[in-house]
Amino acid sequence: MSVSGITTWLRPATLTEAFDAVREGALPVGGGTDLALHAPRGTTALVDLVDLDLDFVISSDDGYRIGAMTTLTGVMEHPGLAAHLGGVLPEMLIHIGSPLLRNAATVGGHLARARLSDFVPVLIAIGAGITVFDSRGTRSMELETYYERNVFETTHLITEVSVPAAPPRSAAAFQRFSVKGFDIATLNGAITIGLAEDGTVAHARVVLGETPRLGERVPDAEQMLLGRVLEAEVIEETIAIAATEPFGSDSRASAEYRRDLARWVTRHCLQRVAQRLEVV
Amino acid sequence: MKIDLTVDGMAVTAEVDPGETLLPFLRRLGAASVKNGCDNGDCGACAVLVDGRAVNACLFFAAKAAGSEITTAEALAGADGLHPLQTASLDLGAVQCGFCTPGILMTALDLLAYNPDPTEEEVRHWLAANYCRCTGWVKPVEAVLAAASMLREQEAS
Ligand SMILES: Cc1cc2nc3c(=O)[nH]c(=O)nc-3n(C[C@H](O)[C@H](O)[C@H](O)COP(=O)(O)OP(=O)(O)OC[C@H]3O[C@@H](n4cnc5c(N)ncnc54)[C@H](O)[C@@H]3O)c2cc1C
Ligand code: FES
Ligand code: FES
Numbered sequence: 241m242s243v244s245g246i247t248t249w250l251r252p253a254t255l256t257e258a259f260d261a262v263r264e265g266a267l268p269v270g271g272g273t274d275l276a277l278h279a280p281r282g283t284t285a286l287v288d289l290v291d292l293d294l295d296f297v298i299s300s301d302d303g304y305r306i307g308a309m310t311t312l313t314g315v316m317e318h319p320g321l322a323a324h325l326g327g328v329l330p331e332m333l334i335h336i337g338s339p340l341l342r343n344a345a346t347v348g349g350h351l352a353r354a355r356l357s358d359f360v361p362v363l364i365a366i367g368a369g370i371t372v373f374d375s376r377g378t379r380s381m382e383l384e385t386y387y388e389r390n391v392f393e394t395t396h397l398i399t400e401v402s403v404p405a406a407p408p409r410s411a412a413a414f415q416r417f418s419v420k421g422f423d424i425a426t427l428n429g430a431i432t433i434g435l436a437e438d439g440t441v442a443h444a445r446v447v448l449g450e451t452p453r454l455g456e457r458v459p460d461a462e463q464m465l466l467g468r469v470l471e472a473e474v475i476e477e478t479i480a481i482a483a484t485e486p487f488g489s490d491s492r493a494s495a496e497y498r499r500d501l502a503r504w505v506t507r508h509c510l511q512r513v514a515q516r517l518e519v520v
Numbered sequence: 521m522k523i524d525l526t527v528d529g530m531a532v533t534a535e536v537d538p539g540e541t542l543l544p545f546l547r548r549l550g551a552a553s554v555k556n557g558c559d560n561g562d563c564g565a566c567a568v569l570v571d572g573r574a575v576n577a578c579l580f581f582a583a584k585a586a587g588s589e590i591t592t593a594e595a596l597a598g599a600d601g602l603h604p605l606q607t608a609s610l611d612l613g614a615v616q617c618g619f620c621t622p623g624i625l626m627t628a629l630d631l632l633a634y635n636p637d638p639t640e641e642e643v644r645h646w647l648a649a650n651y652c653r654c655t656g657w658v659k660p661v662e663a664v665l666a667a668a669s670m671l672r673e674q675e676a677s
Pocket of ligand 1 (some may be wrong): 268269271273274275276277309335336337338344349352356359399419422423424612
């Protein structure tokens with residue numbers, strides 16, 4: 241949808257120039273798919289980040305660096321990222337809109353929205369970090385910190401996202417529930433498990449999203465899992481803990497309904513992780 | 521503001537509003553195949569290729585396309601006739617009212633460029649966000665699969 245009232249379109253060649261424009265009130269454009277629909281009223285200037293060389297995926301022994309201007313399709317089509325932790329990224333991305341949307345929407349634009357996201361729970365579950373540029377220069381933090389400390393509300397540019405290398409013997413899975421396939425999720429979740437030599441859980445991240453808050457970890461479930469073997473009883477205990485999270489009601493679902501969905505989402509994630517780890 | 525870009529192989533210099541999307545811009549240039557079904561990113565009727573990838577023209581700022589190559593369904597038929605996606609759509613009855621057809625063709629073009637031998641399930645997934653209110657999708661899916669095999673044969677010969 242065209243946005244009325246925009247008088248200026250900037251296309252700077254450096255991050256500093258782009259940031260200066262943002263400081264003066266221009267809104268950064270990634271794919272522009274969200275801005276085209278939801279640009280705040282009164283927006284007059286847009287700054288396209290396309291010339292800042294932020295469309296890249298770099299892999300190393302430490303994991304992956306994903307530039308903020310990489311499209312969601314770019315993540316899905318990167319062989320290493322697509323296979324990471326058993327394929328959790330494409331398993332989730334395929335639910336975001338359509339191929340048409342994913343060809344335009346960028347990682348930075350998606351994360352800066354800080355609302356309604358299937359991507360955020362997965363990135364938190366796989367331990368992602370984020371790098372931002374602001375008046376203090378460039379700094380990196382856990383993606384959780386970006387949301388918990390409301391960094392997303394400050395004047396900044398996202399430059400990249402980092403995905404750490406997979407822990408030994410690890411896998412992740414994503415599950416969401418939506419009324420119809422194309423609808424935004426009513427609840428979603430993502431779980432990563434890493435096993436020790438003896439087959440007990442050495443690394444666990446359990447994340448629920450659209451609770452209706454943005455994806456957040458369930459620390460009690462993670463603590464309980466450590467040192468245990470991923471068998472039926474442990475899966476039931478994890479589900480019971482996930483269901484004790486504070487859920488909220490909104491137009492999509494009541495808190496009670498979300499509590500039931502959290503049980504279902506957690507079960508599906510854990511069962512799929514267990515299959516990927518070949519422990520069941 | 522003025523932008524330079526290529527539309528269906530032709531170099532174009534045009535005046536655009538900085539908040540305007542490709543949908544009204546391309547229609548103003550005369551590309552009537554770019555349909556406005558929802559202006560909301562939901563229906564896929566506006567699909568065009570930007571540098572080879574299919575996007576929703578209604579969610580893509582025209583200013584963002586400066587320097588890019590845009591392809592609409594208008595450019596599908598060449599000197600040697602219809603594109604296999606068009607031939608298969610006509611032959612297999614995939615076109616009824618035709619409103620969704622250009623969008624489906626452009627989405628399918630992107631799919632087949634990256635995946636020349638898709639499964640029926642993959643085609644169904646790709647066309648899920650190209651709403652068709654006439655055919656129930658069965659025939660468009662068959663047409664894309666038939667076009668894929670025609671294109672593979674062309675490639676092989
Ligand atoms: C039809 C439709 C269906 C959808 N379905 C889903 C779904 O099922 N699940 C889901 O999770 N999401 C869904 N979405 C949301 C979608 O993922 C977002 O629209 C998209 O990711 C936004 O990316 P973008 O690059 O186009 O953002 P933009 O529109 O470019 O930007 C979004 C916001 O981020 C800011 N911004 C952009 N880049 C940066 C940067 N580098 N640094 C700082 N700020 C920046 C912009 O100023 C703006 O405020 C859907 C959207 C649509 C239109
Ligand atoms: S008009 Fe663009 S998706 Fe419907
Ligand atoms: S043929 Fe009429 S909408 Fe598809």
